[in-house]
Amino acid sequence: MIESRKRKVWALQILNPKLSVETVEVVQLAVGEIHSAALTHDNQILTWGVNDEGTLGRDTTVESKKTPIDATSDNGEEDDEDDDEVELNLKEATPLPVDSSHFPDGTVFTQLTATDSATFALTSKGLVYGWGTFRDNNGTTRFSPKSTIQRAPALIPDVKDVIKLVPGAQHVWALISNGTFFSWGNNEQNQLGRCMISRIHEFPWLGSNNFGQTGIFQSAGQSDAVIPYPTPVPSLGKGLGIVSVIGGKDHSLALNEQGQWLAWGRIDNKALGIIAKDIPTSDVIFDTYKKPRILKVPTPISGVVGKVVFAAAGTDHSFAITQDGRAYSWGFNAQHQVGHGNEEKDEVEQPTQLKNKHVSGKMLVSAAAGDQFSIVVGLHGPQTNGVH
Template sequence: MAPRRAATKAAAPAADTKPAVKKNASKAAAPKKVAAPKAAASKRAAPAPAPPADESESDASEVEEEEADVADGTDEVDEAPAPAPTKAKRAAPKKAAPAKKPTKAAAAAAAAAATNGDKKTTAAKAKPQRRGAQGGNKAREKAKQEAAPKKAAAPKKVAAPKKEKPVTLLKRNAVLNHAPTAKLDVFVFGEGSSGELGLGSKKVDGKKPIDVKRPRINHHLGADKVGVVALACGGMHAVALTHDNRILTWGQNDDHALGRDTNWDGGVRDIDDEESDDDDDDDSGMNPHESTPGEVNMSVLHPDAKITAVAACDSASFVLTDDGYVYAWGTFRGTDGVIGFTDNIRIQPTPALIPEVRNITRLAAGANHVLAMDKDGKVFTWGAGGQFQLGRRTIARRGHHAEAGLKPEPCGRFTKKHYAVDVSAGSYHSFYIDNNGQVWGWGLNNFSQTGLSDRAGVSEAMIERPTMVASLEDKKVKQVSAGVHHSIACTKDGKVLTWGRIDGHQTGLKKDFFTEDNAIFDDDDPTNGKPRILKEPTVLPDLEATFVAAGTDNNFSITSDGKVYSWGFSTNYQTGQGQIDDVEEPTPIDNTALRGRKVVWAGAGGQYSVVVAPHDDKAVNGN
């Protein structure tokens, strides 16, 4: 199954001071000029750049402050008002030498000039200066200011908006993967209250978009207009790839798992309002932008790149390109809340490259971790690792109790003689199948969900590193799928095996099948207790399959002729059988929508499920 930076500017240099304007000097010696004060810079200093993030460990408090803007999709710098210019200290004037007493002739000439001169001349020019007084300095300064051209005040500079970083196009690798081409009809069922069914927010043909009891074709994903070719189910959202290389998402977007803006100004419906009539209300009250499939902007990709596969966790989504690159968005969560998308990014709102992995050919996603297999069969893991679902030890991030390994790293030693050919993931455990057909499991094992009975029944039981599942050694397993506490597999010859938790009928076996040899009972009493854990993989009788899928606590198997069977926990109609009671044994899903159709794939999230059939078989079967 399927898991928010600002450009700084240097402060401008202080404005150059204007040189003093020369005046016609009188015969009397003028006192020395006082240095003009320098103009203070009015521009505010730019904020200092943030310190670089630690490569090995990131401080959660620093990361949250730095990346809150990333989560909002903005990088704004608050405009603080510029500080008032500071007054420069005036250099104390040197004591002026006593002026010589003017002669009578000079005094008469000065009086005549004052009488016949320009009446507009200021008093400061005509009036004799007082000896050694500060007032003389002030008069000269005022005269200079009047004589000099006034300098226009520089406009206050506003911080320029942050420019988007240009997209760096990756060098194209050799083509490794090919996208499916068959257009699919998509059938959905289950609760859907978080929009995960993709049916929109209103009734269509009198049918509500929630609590869908049996498979219903999704009218927003019509094969003729949309043409879905691949799907992935996350916990409460889904991702689809179309035939024309587009990505669509729908469901809950609290942690940006949809990779697009779903803001909505609509109202909120009061589910406790007794006066409302659910059957008569055409609008469910869900956010239509979440509950309706919408396109993700994938411009981050190389123009020639083709998407070939999709995967989904509880709060993150992933796509794989034909040349082996992986792009993702959203975040990983742990028991204490959000762990992060990378060591430096808390939540990634739009698609971004995962640079540490190249040449990838397979993806698998658990609740909050991911597996990626490269062309050489090496398996990389990243995400939450508190239950050893990464298959390697991780360093606990400061401020978080949950261990996280947000940088992809190999989960074991792979060589030319030992390499993986397929990967799969449950909520908290993982698998790969090697080149010799052996299954390797690791992670949470409290219900023996890895297929290894080590400490099964102990609440903290975990398998720290990939370990070969001996009980599957000779079974020729071709596919493994996993839920929360159980797993399912099918072999090359069509057998179906299940193991793990029993109490929700996840294993699809009758109660009388379990014994003290193959199961663990409540209170360790097979006589009076209820069977709790099926310790090892066990073949389901009278069932064959070419494909299997595990939901949280339910399962699907598909036969070679396209019939789909389901069983397990069904409280939210996720089995598609039209009931909320558990479905004890594998049971064919038979309703008008699927009758005569050849189902080729099934997937499930927390409270919903999806099955698909090629659109072309509709004409063949006359439906």
């Protein structure tokens, strides 16, 4: 684990030299709360971040003294004299491969996904491997009936013919080839919804609904706002042409056939990408103090120029990637997770294009968002003045 001695916040987008396209060539990313994983073109799984709960799937024990972090770099925020110092475990901080001996010979990976404290890998044969743990609100950990923390990749039993994995904060859904879902993990808020569903085009949702993030607004804003079973979402009816849905903590986004993103859920954390005062009062659920709290109608997000082809939602912030390779971001920005280094405010209310020497003019293709950090991915291009 990274021990707290001198904490550093990166305010600008920084090119990661450990993930160079010449030596690594990442094809997919997955981001948890404080760890990351990357699938490479040659079928390796690289992991890095905090490994206290086995999220990296490899041994990161070090016997030698940890390396102090250089807190004098000019790529981030100015140092705060009150900041703590840190020392760095290089086995955690460096993207390194998960040992392939944990998987049968010939295994080909097609997707990685990450919850807050676990990582899962889907194979071309529809099998799922996982490592890490699930953590409840009391801090209790449990990966399976037989283990609290799974520190090496293990095959998830009784789950096969999987075509896609969808993560929550402490649970996972697996879409099966016949159109049904399996789910496992923490079920404190009934987020697993053990009833299977088959009509996935109706976008059934389940789980915590305190901000209407499921798109079902009957109980939104109430303390018992839980959707206990998979339920079709009327607000995302077929007339909208919805082709994809993603979710943050208290907000959600939906992509339609025209490449336009719709948002709904919590208003006051600025995660929607919509200016609160511009929302019609008829579309809002107000709290007991008459303040706008929840956007109850999927509403188009403006400010993104071009057709959106990819999006990612973090805890309270989001990214949109356009067809021409530009990235826009918005939401909670206290740790600069939105990626705008010249933005001093804690929230970026509207979609704002990422611009700096590492991303401007590049063809960006995807993004991944965690709790307090984010990652964007671009196509490799020729160098100009030493910069790709």
